[in-house]
Amino acid sequence: MKRKNIHPYLSPELYAQFKAYCKRINATESSVIGSALKEYFDDSTDMKLLLRRLDRLGRHATRLERDINAMAEAFAVFVQLWFAHTPSIGENEKDAARREAWNQYQKFVEYVATQMAGGHRFIDDLVQDTIADEDELHQAVGNNAD
Numbered sequence: 001m002k003r004k005n006i007h008p009y010l011s012p013e014l015y016a017q018f019k020a021y022c023k024r025i026n027a028t029e030s031s032v033i034g035s036a037l038k039e040y041f042d043d044s045t046d047m048k049l050l051l052r053r054l055d056r057l058g059r060h061a062t063r064l065e066r067d068i069n070a071m072a073e074a075f076a077v078f079v080q081l082w083f084a085h086t087p088s089i090g091e092n093e094k095d096a097a098r099r100e101a102w103n104q105y106q107k108f109v110e111y112v113a114t115q116m117a118g119g120h121r122f123i124d125d126l127v128q129d130t131i132a133d134e135d136e137l138h139q140a141v142g143n144n145a146d
Contacts, residue, residue, distance in 0.1 A: 008033075067123045074122065 010018060022032050089097045115121075 003030075006033075070123055070126055 018029070018032070022029050025032075
């Protein structure tokens with residue numbers, strides 16, 4: 001395979017850095033330029049990988065925001081219901097009510113821990129955005145094949 005000769009122009013500062021780099025890694029100028037160009041033209045460059053990862057993180061952040069908003073709304077509904085259905089308690093009944101509340105709270109914590117350990121999430125019970133069901137997807141693929 002015959003190699004081609006090129007004559008790029010570099011600023012004096014860049015040329016000094018380039019020469020020092022070649023000397024430091026004990027490589028020829030041609031091999032450094034060749035490797036740099038291969039990396040520049042390659043689809044798996046660091047910049048493209050970084051942009052893909054940032055895109056993935058952005059989608060994840062969007063899902064987290066949606067989940068947190070759903071949890072906040074659910075909590076707001078719970079608090080409204082709790083205030084609406086919590087009766088006033090007389091002074092002589094408050095100690096018994098505190099004990100019962102603590103017992104109920106412990107049961108709640110155990111239930112949540114069990115749900116989470118089993119991989120169940122409240123957010124999974126909510127309606128999720130769906131693009132299409134399996135039949136619609138197969139039908140769309142079939143129509144595009146024609």
